[in-house]
Amino acid sequence: MQPARPYNGGMFFFTYLARELRRRLRQAIFIALGLAVGVGLVITVTAASAGVKNAQAGVLKGLYGVGTDITVTGAAPSAGQAKPSTGSGGGSRVSLGMGPNGAQMCVNGKCRSLKNGYTIDTLTSSSYAPMNEKAAAEIAALHDVAAAAGGLLLTDNKTTISQNPSPPTSFSVDGTDISQQKLGPLSDAVTRTGRTFKAADANRNVAVVDANYAASNGLKTGGTITIGGTKFTIIGTVAQPEGSNPPNVYIPLARAQSLAEQGPAGGSLKNDVNTVYVTAASAADIPAVQSEIAKLLPKATITTPSSLASEVTGSVSSAAKLANDLGKWLSVLVLIAAFAVAVLLTMLAVSRRVREFGTLKALGWRGRRIIAQVMGESFVLGLLGAAIGVGLGFAGVAIINAIAPSLSATLSQPTGEHIVTPNGALNPTSSHTVSVPLVASVSGAAILAAVVLAVAGGLLAGTFGSWRIGRLRPADALTKVG
Amino acid sequence: MYELTGVGKAYTTGSGKVLAVSAVDLTVGDGEWLAIRGRTGHGKSTLLNLLGGLDRPTSGRLLLDGRDLGRMRDAELTRLRATAIGFVFQTFNLVPTLSAAENVEAALIPLHAGLAARRRKVAAALDSVGLTDRARHLPSELSGGQQQRVAIARALVKEPKVLLADEPTGNLDEETRDEIIGLMEKLWREYQLTLILVSHDGAVVRRAQRVGVMSRGSISFGA
Numbered sequence: 001m002q003p004a005r006p007y008n009g010g011m012f013f014f015t016y017l018a019r020e021l022r023r024r025l026r027q028a029i030f031i032a033l034g035l036a037v038g039v040g041l042v043i044t045v046t047a048a049s050a051g052v053k054n055a056q057a058g059v060l061k062g063l064y065g066v067g068t069d070i071t072v073t074g075a076a077p078s079a080g081q082a083k084p085s086t087g088s089g090g091g092s093r094v095s096l097g098m099g100p101n102g103a104q105m106c107v108n109g110k111c112r113s114l115k116n117g118y119t120i121d122t123l124t125s126s127s128y129a130p131m132n133e134k135a136a137a138e139i140a141a142l143h144d145v146a147a148a149a150g151g152l153l154l155t156d157n158k159t160t161i162s163q164n165p166s167p168p169t170s171f172s173v174d175g176t177d178i179s180q181q182k183l184g185p186l187s188d189a190v191t192r193t194g195r196t197f198k199a200a201d202a203n204r205n206v207a208v209v210d211a212n213y214a215a216s217n218g219l220k221t222g223g224t225i226t227i228g229g230t231k232f233t234i235i236g237t238v239a240q241p242e243g244s245n246p247p248n249v250y251i252p253l254a255r256a257q258s259l260a261e262q263g264p265a266g267g268s269l270k271n272d273v274n275t276v277y278v279t280a281a282s283a284a285d286i287p288a289v290q291s292e293i294a295k296l297l298p299k300a301t302i303t304t305p306s307s308l309a310s311e312v313t314g315s316v317s318s319a320a321k322l323a324n325d326l327g328k329w330l331s332v333l334v335l336i337a338a339f340a341v342a343v344l345l346t347m348l349a350v351s352r353r354v355r356e357f358g359t360l361k362a363l364g365w366r367g368r369r370i371i372a373q374v375m376g377e378s379f380v381l382g383l384l385g386a387a388i389g390v391g392l393g394f395a396g397v398a399i400i401n402a403i404a405p406s407l408s409a410t411l412s413q414p415t416g417e418h419i420v421t422p423n424g425a426l427n428p429t430s431s432h433t434v435s436v437p438l439v440a441s442v443s444g445a446a447i448l449a450a451v452v453l454a455v456a457g458g459l460l461a462g463t464f465g466s467w468r469i470g471r472l473r474p475a476d477a478l479t480k481v482g
Numbered sequence: 483m484y485e486l487t488g489v490g491k492a493y494t495t496g497s498g499k500v501l502a503v504s505a506v507d508l509t510v511g512d513g514e515w516l517a518i519r520g521r522t523g524h525g526k527s528t529l530l531n532l533l534g535g536l537d538r539p540t541s542g543r544l545l546l547d548g549r550d551l552g553r554m555r556d557a558e559l560t561r562l563r564a565t566a567i568g569f570v571f572q573t574f575n576l577v578p579t580l581s582a583a584e585n586v587e588a589a590l591i592p593l594h595a596g597l598a599a600r601r602r603k604v605a606a607a608l609d610s611v612g613l614t615d616r617a618r619h620l621p622s623e624l625s626g627g628q629q630q631r632v633a634i635a636r637a638l639v640k641e642p643k644v645l646l647a648d649e650p651t652g653n654l655d656e657e658t659r660d661e662i663i664g665l666m667e668k669l670w671r672e673y674q675l676t677l678i679l680v681s682h683d684g685a686v687v688r689r690a691q692r693v694g695v696m697s698r699g700s701i702s703f704g705a
Binding site: 011015016023356358359361364365369473474475 | 531557571578584587640
């Protein structure tokens with residue numbers, strides 16, 4: 001028999017497919033719903049996980065500023081390494097004890113008799129060891145690095161000698177590279193009063209103060225603040241985003257380098273930085289850049305968003321663990337169960353249709369044509385599962401956004417103080433807790449992945465059914481009772 | 483048409499080998515109507531499966547128009563069934579989700595016929611069995627006799643050389659049986675088919691040109 005026109009079996013294929021699905025409607029709905037629940041869960045968990053990651057990113061962004069992918073710092077001095085006579089680069093080491101002339105207070109190895117009213121004001125790199133400022137230029141020259149800027153994270157410690165010694169007070173100071181203000185802590189700041197730095201401020205005693213710190217310490221634009229024993233004019237106040245833990249005061253990098261040298265510690269930070277802020281060419285390049293910096297500066301500490309995230313505690317961290325561990329495995333288990341149900345029900349359906357397939361083989365249908373028919377049915381069920389699953393996923397996300405409480409993030413940071421007492425040395429840290437909202441959102445990639453998963457589940461079921469059909473001998477199939 | 487020489491079919495079961503068809507020698511001419519009768523389990527359906535290329539003999543030679551069915555590849559047998567052999571089953575074996583017309587059309591799918599040609603042939607086939615007005619009905623909406631008519635239309639729509647019928651009236655009442663056999667006889671003449679029909683019903687086999695009796699896997703013909 002010669003074909004009168006080009007073959008057009010497509011309509012028959014779809015008619016047969018639709019009728020078959022309609023015949024076992026309940027079973028088809030059950031399979032599609034099983035896949036849908038798995039897919040919906042994957043979408044919900046992915047969206048929640050993305051929401052938690054965004055919350056974490058918000059916290060981390062505030063810590064080092066917008067645009068910073070990697071932070072390179074000198075190694076933090078340990079308590080064991082601390083020596084009272086050490087110069088700059090160590091913490092502000094304060095000890096109380098008895099000297100040859102009676103009670104004395106030692107700050108960074110310099111001991112003075114306790115006379116009423118005497119104030120020791122030091123500006124030191126207490127948290128991180130210094131690096132030569134050329135490190136920033138060397139890092140900037142690395143492949144896949146878009147920009148790098150050096151900075152000095154310092155601590156100003158004030159200790160007043162008194163008959164009744166009181167604990168030293170301190171605040172954090174950031175030596176900012178004025179030529180690269182788009183990197184580092186000041187990059188994310190919003191000017192509240194006055195202004196921030198201009199190029200001409202590079203060697204001036206001018207400071208920008210964090211608005212919260214200014215408010216709590218009665219500091220105002222136009223006023224002064226004493227840093228490392230030198231008076232600085234406050235040219236402005238800035239506000240940082242919620243969730244950040246900003247320095248209290250910003251001064252030009254050159255002044256910070258110079259002042260740290262003039263402090264009572266006696267060491268020099270001239271031409272030094274203790275932090276380098278790095279922007280990678282792209283997010284995908286961060287691991288490579290991290291590796292390159294590690295080769296360049298083997299002793300430096302390299303912090304990426306992911307490594308920093310591990311230091312964040314609080315409910316945001318718990319939620320991340322919950323989404324990554326429990327959520328992921330729950331999704332995997334539900335998907336496996338959905339796939340298993342789909343496979344079993346499809347195998348069952350094929351078993352019930354053995355005589356039908358045998359008849360089609362007797363009519364001259366090729367095995368792969370019958371398999372295509374079954375795979376087509378499974379594909380449609382997968383698509384249906386995907387469509388329902390996406391809807392369920394959006395519903396799950398809506399529920400999360402409606403009922404999820406705000407998350408808290410806590411990050412411990414060294415205060416920069418190093419206190420030696422008769423019972424041992426202390427490196428106090430301060431904890432900073434912020435509240436961050438959890439906003440779960442569904443991405444296109446998540447939807448695509450979910451659709452692929454559901455269709456894959458359907459096709460997997462169809463494959464098992466097809467395997468059965470492929471092994472079917474027509475004569476045997478026709479003897480089966482339908 | 484068919485030339486069988488020492489054809490046998492053995493199955494291996496848990497209790498050993500079972501010889502379903504044993505050394506059958508048979509010749510069926512073009513346009514002949516051969517009826518095969520015999521008791522249940524004596525190899526009638528197995529022989530029909532061998533003649534239809536649904537199964538392969540384990541011994542002997544089975545030629546259809548000079549081609550050895552036992553040596554043909556699976557794809558060739560599939561093609562042969564699609565073009566040259568029509569089947570009618572006792573239980574009709576219609577696809578329950580497809581209408582009468584679609585069930586008939588299913589036989590044309592392997593032939594890669596165009597949609598218009600398929601529709602035309604289906605209409606003609608249904609008309610030849612008197613079911614034009616039932617074209618859109620599902621099998622469940624048809625009587626047993628009507629379902630078997632659809633099955634006959636499905637077998638003949640591709641204009642095969644051979645029609646193999648396995649107990650085609652086994653599930654029908656007497657009146658319908660006579661109707662169906664009458665129809666098959668009419669079509670056998672019109673289409674000049676080679677008709678091989680298996681039945682244990684004497685009233686059915688009596689209408690054939692030649693009657694063979696299967697007993698314990700062997701076929702014999704009366705004098």
